[in-house]
Amino acid sequence: MTFVEKLQTLRQLMAAQKVDAYIITAADPHISEYLPAHYKAIPFACGFTGSAGTLVITQEFAGLWTDSRYFTQVETQLNNTGYELVKLKVPHTPEYIDWLRQVLPKGAKVGFNHQLITVGLALEMQNSLTQRGIEITDVDFISTIWLDRVGLPVENAFLIDEEAAGLNISAKINEVKAALKINGADYHFISSLDDIAWLFNLRGKDVDYNPVSLSFALIAPAAVKLFIDKQKLSQTDIDTLNQQGVTLHPYAEVAEALKNLPKDAQVFIDPKRTCFGLYQCLPSSAKIVSGINPSTHLKSLKNNTEINHIRKAMLNDGVALTRFFKWMEDHLGKEKITEWSAAEKLAGFRAEQTSFVGLSFNTIAGYNANGALPHYSVTAESNQEITADGLFLVDSGGQYLYGTTDITRVMPIGNCSPTQADDYTLVLKGLIEGSKLIFPEGTKGYQIDSICRKPLWEHAINFGHGTGHGIGFFLNVHEGPQNISPANVDVAFKPGMVTSIEPGIYRPGKHGVRIENLVLCIPKGNSEFGDFLTFETLTLCFIDTSIVNKTLLAPDQMEWLNQYNQMVFEKLQPLLSTDEAAWLEEKCKPI
Template sequence: MTFAEKLQALRQLMFAKKIDAYIITAADPHISEYLPAHYKAIPFACGFTGSAGTLVVTQDFAGLWTDSRYFTQAEAQLTGTGYELVRLKVPHTPEYISWLCDMLPRGAKVGFNYELITVALAQELQHNLAQNEIETIHVDFISDIWQDRVGLPVENAFLIDEEAAGLSISAKINEVRTVLSINKADYHLISSLDDIAWLFNLRGQDVDYNPVTLSFALITPEGVKLFIDKQKLSQTDIQTLNQQGVALHPYTEVATALKELPEDIRIFIDPKRTCFGLFECLPKGGKIISGINPSTNLKSLKNDTEIKHIRKAMLHDGVALTRFFKWMEERLGKEQITEWSAAEKLASFRAEQESFVGLSFNTIAGYNANGALPHYNVTAESNQEILDDGLFLVDSGGQYLYGTTDITRVMPIGKCSATQADDYTLVLKGLIEGSKLIFPEGTKGYQIDSICRKPLWEHAINFGHGTGHGIGFFLNVHEGPQNISPANVDVVFKPGMVTSIEPGIYRPGKHGVRIENLVLCVPGSSSEFGHFLTFETLTLCFIDTTIINKTLLSADQIEWLNQYNQMVFQKLQPMLLEEEAKWLKGKCQPV
């Protein structure tokens, strides 16, 4: 079926069921960012492959709501599908709700799959639509028309030992129970796969780039239930879980277990990480206590063992990146190198490193105009040869048994323009200002965001994505609860949090610049004005200085840059071959 034929089939089902509008979300029952192939409904329906978007279909309109990161990509992918791009004014907001309220008559019916939408979003939808006497209905039309749909993943899972995790499973469960007690909750449902992975020291291969396995967890006064396909685990791991007080149940039985809970329960859920379908299974007479999953907050504060391992991962990642950029510099002009082949070569250098498991996300390798697409995904059609001039942006990361990495660098090639040099320098200024920041306890991400953007704002330049996100420990490359963005997220930065800093400038059709490091929040100084925090930079890869415009950098910014590059050289030199160390030393010469 073509995309247009799928849309027609969808409308026929809507007509038969008297559904006036149908919503298709980018989600699974675990509200994951990266989805198993079984749940990639939006690419199936319209061909759009971005990670953020919502489809809304009526009998006379079909639209994709997405944000500025994907405007160019969406316009190209939606051509001829019957869907139109609807540009979000505010990223990560459900603006289609107000559109539905304006477009649908009273008495209309809106359908969506309750298993593929958060509690928070479903309740917002129901509340707003009810104001216009519009009804919401649970319906799954995608399964009816997706004839060759792949099944759920069945990859093996495994436990990481306490020596690697720093805490036992039972110790983590006790930490969660302490938070539940503070919130006067007896039960706790966990749906988010990275929270479950952290809590049970569990890793898997069910989702591309994220080392997680499909599962649910339920903490009760009597014990802990883990809903998972037991066939994925070894007998040794099953025994370890049982010894730690975890009872295993089939993955598909979670809904039944929720329906059997006592009517007077007090259950803690995260409304942004729990699907509405499971919420509807909870006893109607129970008390729902809403908040961020306790495990989300706990896993964001990396323990000493995790930090030690993360530093080790950064060393190996730095070696791979050094070898990649040396290879690029030496081979460009002597052999054909494309965005695709460069990304594959970088992956091969990472694969040579100790305890490498896989990539932490699909590598963004964009040359000149393609680098202006913040979430560019190279395809056979878009693949460009990297020639002898311009900017090559590489945003990449690795999953190691002892950590997760995420880094962006821009490689100047040949003669670059003054605009490219200025953009590169301004982005670097933003990175430096965030990296050397000293801030009081209680500071939130949106405050740090403005400091990173200030060098760009002074030149009337801005970018449409956040400045930073949390990073997991051999887990998801995007992790909460903290972030650095304009959004007023009510989460303060604390020692132990690992976060990216990645400002950027994007000139459509020309070039893009983004420079990204990971930083660890650490205690700073104290005074009569309170305790202060700062950042320790973890990422180890030189920052190219060949095209910087020194007139745009202050003396202290130049000092930070020189000290950073010198640190990179000193830490990586012992792990490099002699000729590699010599090459890196040249790249790390002070400005």
Template sequence: MTYIEKLQALRDLMTAQNIDAYIIPAADPHISEYLPAHYKAIPFASGFTGSAGTLVITQNFAGLWTDSRYFSQAETQLKGTGYELVKLIVPHTPEYIDWLPGVLSKGATVSFNHQLITVALAIDIKNKLEQQEIAVKDVDFISTVWTDRVGLPAEQAYLINEEAAGLSISAKIEQVRAVLAQNGAEYHLISSLDDVAWLFNLRGKDVDYNPVALAFALITPEEVKLFIDEQKLSQSDKEILKEQGVNLYPYQDVAGALTQLPEYTRIFIDPKRTSFGLYQLLPKEAKIISGINPSTYLKGLKNQTEISHIRKAMLQDGVALTRFFKWLEDHLGKEKITEWSAAEKLATYRAEQASFVGLSFNTISGYNANGALPHYTVTAESDQEITGDGLFLVDSGGQYHYGTTDITRVMPVGNCTARQADDYTLVLKGLIEGSKLIFPTGTKGYQIDSICRNPLWEHAINFGHGTGHGIGFFLNVHEGPQSINPANLDIPFKPGMVTSIEPGIYRPEKHGVRIENLVLCVPHGSSEFGDFLAFETLTLCFIDTTLINKSLLTPDQLTWLNQYNQQVFDQLQPLLSTEESEWLKAKCYPI
């Protein structure tokens, strides 16, 4: 079927059931950011492959609501599909909720699959639409139209041992139970895959780039239930789970378990990471205690074992990156290198590392104009040769048994312009200002965000994405609870949090610059004014200095840069060949 035919098929089903608008979110029952193929409904229906977006279909209009990261991509991919791009004004907001009452009459019906929308969002939709006398209905039309849909993933899952995780499963369960008790909760439903993975020291391959397995968890006063396809686990892992106080149940049985809960139970759920469909199965008399999953907070604070392992992952990643950039410099102009082949070569160097498991996300490999697309995905059609003059941006990361990495670097190719040099230097200033920051306990991400953006704001420049996100320990490359962005998120930074710092400048159809490191929040000391924190940079890859406009850097910023590059050389040099070491030494030479 063509996309036009699929759209018509959906509209025919809407007509048959008197549905006036149908919402298709980018989600699965676990409210995941990255989806198993079975749940990639938006690519199936519209051809759009970005990781964030929502389709809304009426009989007269079909639109994709997405944010500025994907505007160019969406405009290209939606051509001839029957869908139009609707540009979000505020990223990550459901602006279609306010749009629907303007195009629907009173008495209309809006539908969506309740298993694929969060509790918080579904309640927001219902409240706003029902005020306008528009009904909301639970419908799944995608399953009817998607006749060749792939099944649920059945990849093997496994447990990582306590020596790698730093805590046993039972110890983590005790930590979660303690938080539940503080909140007056008896039960706790966990749907988010990374939270389940952390709690049970469980890893899998059900989702590209994220080492997670499809599973739900339910903590009760009597037991801990893990809902998972048992065939994914080895017999020894099943025995370990049992020894740690975990009982296994079939994946599909989570719905029945919720319907059988005691009537007046007190249950803790995360309304932003739990589907409305599961929420509706809870007893009507149940007391719902809402908040961020306790495991999300606990997972965000890396223990000393995890931190030690993360440092090992950074060493391996740094070696791979050094070899890649040396190869790139040695071969540019001598053989044809494209965005695609460069990304493949980088993946090869990572795969040579002993503890490498896979990539942590789809590599962003963009030259000149393609680098101006923050979430660019190279395809056979868009692939450009890296030749001539310009900037090559590569945002990439790896999953290692020791941890997860995420890094962005920009390399000059040929001769670059003064504007490119200035943009590069201003972005570097933003990275440095965030990285060397010393701040009091209680500081939130939005406060740090403004400090990182200030060097750009001084030149009337801004960027449309967040400045930083949390990073998992051999888990999702994006995790909470902390972030560095303009949103007024009431989450203070604490020691043990690993976060990216990644300011950028994007000039459409010209070039893009983003420089990204991962940092660890650490104690800095105390004074009569309280306790203070700082960031320790974990990423180990040189920052190219050939494009820097030194006049834009302060002495403190220049000192930070030179010290950082020296640290990179000192730590990576013992792991490199003599030739590689000499090359890296030149790249790290102070300026």
């Protein structure tokens, strides 16, 4: 079926069941960012491949609600599908709820799959729509028409040992139980795959780029249950889990386990990381304690073992990136290089590194105008040849045993304009200001965000994405609870958190600039005014200085840049060939 035919069929099913509006979310029952192919319903329905969006269908209108990162992409992908773009005013907000309140009459019915929506969003929708006399109902029309849908992934999973993780499973479980006690809960249901992976030292291959395995967990006063298809694990790993006090249960039995909880259970759930369908399985008399999963906070504070492994991963990544950029410089103009072939070449250099497992996300390789799309994904149609002019933006990362990387660099190809040089330098200033920041304990991400944006704001420039996100330890490239963004996220930075800093400037149809490093939050000292923190930069890849507009850099910013590039050379030089080291030394010369 074409997208138009699929839309027509969905509307027929809606009419048959008297559903006035049907919502399709980009989610799975674990509320994952990256979805197994089985749950990629939005690409199936309309062709949109971005990671953030919601489809809302009525008999008169069909729209995709998404944010500014995808506006240009949507214009192409929604063409002739029957769907229209609806631009979100505020990213990551369900603005379609107000739209439904306005267009639907009293007595209307709104349907969506309760397994594919968060508790928080479903309750918000329920409260808002019922005030208008609009009913919500659990329906799944997508499964009815998706006849060639692939099954759930069945990839093998494995445990990482204490030597790699720094803590064994039982110790982590005890930390979570201590947090539950403080919150007045005796049971804890966990849906989020990265939280489960951290808690049980479990890794897998069920989701592209994220080394996780489909599973649920239930912590009870006298038992810890892991719901996972047993055949995914070796007998050795099963024995290890049992020895650590964990019993295994079939993945499909989680709903029944929730229904059988004691009626007076006090259950801790994360309403943003738990699906509404499983929430509805809890006994109606149970007391629900809501909050961020304790494991999310614990996971964000990397221990010394994890930090040491991450530093090794950065060395591996730095070697791969050095070889890639040298290869680019040596071969540009001598052979045809495209965005696609460059991304494949970079993946090849990473694959040569010891402990490499795979990419941490789909590489963004954008030349000139394509670099202005923050979440650009090269396709056969968009693939550009990289020639002699402009800027080439590469945002990429790797999963290593054990560590996750995420880095963005912009390579000046030649004949760069003064505007491109100024944009590059202003973004660099934003990175530097965040990286060298000293801040008091208790500082939140939105406070740091404004400091990183200040060099751009001074030139009436801004960007539409966050400035930074947490990074997992051989886990998801995006993790919380901390971030650096304008959103008022009430999470303070603490020592042990690894976060990206990645300001950008995007000029549609022209070029984009983003420079990104990962930083570790560390203590800085104290005074009569309290304890202070700062960042240690972990990423090891030179920052190109060839187009820096020195007049825009303050002396302390120039000093930071020179010291950073010198550190990169000193740490990577022993791992490079003589020719590679000489090339890198030239790139890292002070300016």
